[in-house]
Amino acid sequence: xxxxxxxxxxxxxxxxxxxxxxxxxxxxxxxxxxxxxxxxxxxxxxxxxxxxxxxxxxxxxxxxxxxxxxxxxxxxxxxxxxxxxxxxxxxxxxxxxxxxxxxxxxxxxxxxxxx
Amino acid sequence: xxxxxxxxxxxxxxxxxxxxxxxxxxxxxxxxxxxxxxxxxxxxxxxxxxxxxxxxxxxxxxxxxxxxxxxxxxxxxxxxxxxxxxxxxxxxxxxxxxxxxxxxxxxxxxxx
Numbered sequence: 001x002x003x004x005x006x007x008x009x010x011x012x013x014x015x016x017x018x019x020x021x022x023x024x025x026x027x028x029x030x031x032x033x034x035x036x037x038x039x040x041x042x043x044x045x046x047x048x049x050x051x052x053x054x055x056x057x058x059x060x061x062x063x064x065x066x067x068x069x070x071x072x073x074x075x076x077x078x079x080x081x082x083x084x085x086x087x088x089x090x091x092x093x094x095x096x097x098x099x100x101x102x103x104x105x106x107x108x109x110x111x112x113x114x115x
Numbered sequence: 116x117x118x119x120x121x122x123x124x125x126x127x128x129x130x131x132x133x134x135x136x137x138x139x140x141x142x143x144x145x146x147x148x149x150x151x152x153x154x155x156x157x158x159x160x161x162x163x164x165x166x167x168x169x170x171x172x173x174x175x176x177x178x179x180x181x182x183x184x185x186x187x188x189x190x191x192x193x194x195x196x197x198x199x200x201x202x203x204x205x206x207x208x209x210x211x212x213x214x215x216x217x218x219x220x221x222x223x224x225x226x227x
Contacts, residue, residue: 004158033214043159043217056214090158103149104215106158 003027006091006107013081014115021076021110023091032074033104034066035090043090049074050096081114088112119203124222133190135221137203140184147206148179149215150188152199159202159217162188193225 004025013019025032034046048056049068063085065077074091088111092104120138127133139148147166151159163170163177165186170177176189190197202220 035217042219045214045216048214088156092158103161103164104151104159105161108158109156111156 004091004093004105004107006089006110008110009108010111010113012113012115013078015081015083017081018077018079020078021089021091021112023074023076023107025072025074025091025093025105027093027095027105029093029095029105030071031094031096032068032071033092033094034074034076035092037088037090037109038084039087046076078112081112083114086113119205119218121201121203121218121221123219124224126224126226127190127193129195129225129227130192133193133197133223133225135188135190135201135203135223136185137188138185139203139205142183142205148177148183148186149204149206150175150177151202151204151215151217152197153202153220154196154199162201193223195225195227197223198225199223 007022011019031050033048035043036046037043045058046060047066052068052071063080067075088109090106090109092106094104147164149164150162152162153159162174163172165177165179167179167183177186179186200220200222202217204215206215
């Protein structure tokens, strides 16, 4: 365990389903992130939350909807996904501090398959 | 944030040192160099970071050139469990919304 817990580890959903991915960090960090990793591709940053405010949304389709109710929890709500959305979804957290490095701690990811 | 260039793959022998190069010629003065690795289907794992001085921890050493345009990650005694994709990333420091942008990394295969 890294201090960042993602559930579920695996998810299979149909294109008309609605599901949510959950991420919880126990590190006291103040920033959280969603990344997507498709097969044979680099990690793609999706969303950045700092102090529970969304500070970046990297042109992600609206069928992905993030939610950060507090600094320890981050959700990714999924609806009407496409098969090409099948990927490993990774959550990370960090401690944002001015003029100091900000190493990320990643969770183990949710392997999503859209059928 | 500055971009990095890494070789796509490299092999190394178990028990020997593995030297992973990274070019970051457009790095700016306040950007750190970070190294992460990702073992198959797991989340990336932090290894080490540095600004301009060489750094060492229990996992690896980081050597940064004097002009900061390149760096080398050294795994002193590679084991089979070090087989992974290694990412070199440079990033700045902001008050909020700091982000790490991952490239393709170097796929390292440690062979017996």
